Amino acid sequence: MSTRQTQRIDARPPSSGLVIETRGVTKRFGSHVAVDDVDLHVAEGARYGFLGPNGSGKTTMVRMLLGLVYATRGEITVLGATVPHRVADVLPEIGAMVEGPAAYPHLSGRTNLALLDASGPRRGRDGQRRRGRVEEVLERVGLAAVDRRPVRTYSLGMRQRLGLAGALLNRPRLLVLDEPTNGLDPHGIREVRDLLIELNAAGTTVFLSSHLLAEIEALCTTVGVVDRGRLVLEDALDAVRGPTGRLVVRTPDPDGAARLLGRAVAERHDHTLVVxxxxxxxxxxxxxxxxxxxxLDGLAExxxxxxDVVVALTGPGSDTARDRRDRA
Known part of the structure; x- marks a missing residue:
């Protein structure tokens, strides 16, 4: 199938169940087309992974969803509000982190969050409630023990955690995150993943933009794949990772299994045969x-x-394909 066509196995969900919907959204910067005729469908309660190589248009799309950049053409609806015209109506229900966390570098993380909360859409909270909420989100992102050091002394991972804390201040109905695990070590990545799953289970829809295949696969229930500005796949992760028609055999006697199965053996890896x-x-x-x-130690589809799906769709010249070759 051409990468100019969007693969979608399941039928399009009804608009009434969508928290994000775009129709024919295109963004041009001069002669450059950053986003090209994209239709997104993010269902309420989903963990949606927006995936693609660096430079594929992911961040531009995220910025358009939040009204930070205007589309050249097309329609965007977020939480029932048209964007950008009515985006201010729903901003109190959206938590976002785009292109890295923003902060005053000479102030501490706590002070940054307090200022953000005081100027945000729920700025009517009194000081005690505001301090309590700041401490709560710092705890949730693993920064509860942070001292009075200014943000300019933070590691990249700490800055990412602080940005996520800012996105959580208003207990959002929708989280829109651009590369939220950038700079985190494996332990931190797992903590953020567990937190997002917990928030999703409590009712928050998560829209996460990333180029990290493993994180999308571990976290998300739905994936959208963009390549060179075009949406080339949108489907449930379980459907994307469908059966190949082969079986995986794990056995302590791979030689005996190979002799018995003969030409049915398609691949062999130590004690595992694909047949x-x-x-x-x-x-x-x-x-x-x-x-x-x-x-037998195990046998499964x-x-x-x-x-494999993303590399096939985005082509051999993409960053995704290069990352795969580098790991081989």
Whole structure:
């Protein structure tokens, strides 16, 4: 399928269940088309991963959703409000972090959050409630022990956590995050992932833009893939990672299994064999192996990886493909 066409297996969800919907959104900067005729459909309660190589138009799209950049053409609706004309009506229900966290570098993280809360859409809170909310979000992002050091002394990971804390101040109904785990170590990435899953379970819709395949696969329920400004895939993650038609056999006797299965073996990796599906499915193959003295550690359907799908859609010249080659 051409990367100029959007793959979508499931039917389009009804507009009444969407918190973000775009129709034919395009953004031009002079002769450069950064976003090209994009239709997004983010359902309420989803964890939506907006994925694509660096420079593919992700951040421009996020900025248009928040009314920070105006579309050249097309329509945008967020939480039922047209953007940019009525975006101010729904900003109190949106938490956002775009292109890294913003802060006054000479002030502490706590002071930055207090100022943000005092000037934000819920600025009517009294001082005690404001301080309590600041401490609550610092705790949630792992910065509760932060001292009075100015933000300019923070590591990149600490700045990312502070930006996420700012996005959570208003207990948002919708979180819009651009590369929220940038600069975090593996432990921090897991903490942020667990926090976003927890917030989502409590009712917050999460829209997360990233180029990190593994994080999208670990966190999101729905994925949209953009390449060179075009949306080339939008679907549920489970549908994207569908079965390949082959079976994965794990056995302590791979030589015996390979001899028995012969040409049905498509791939072999140590004690794992990938084989063409047999008549009768996994149970029939398991019986066949065991009856011929081949012990099994496991047998399951092989499923496509998100990495394989994205690399196929975005082409060999993309950053995603280069990242994959670098890890090989």
């Amino acid at each position: 063409d599906a047999a008549p009768g499915g996994p149970s029939a193959l398991a019986r066949h192996l065991v009856e011929h003295g081949v012990p 092989q499923r496509r990886s998100l990495e």
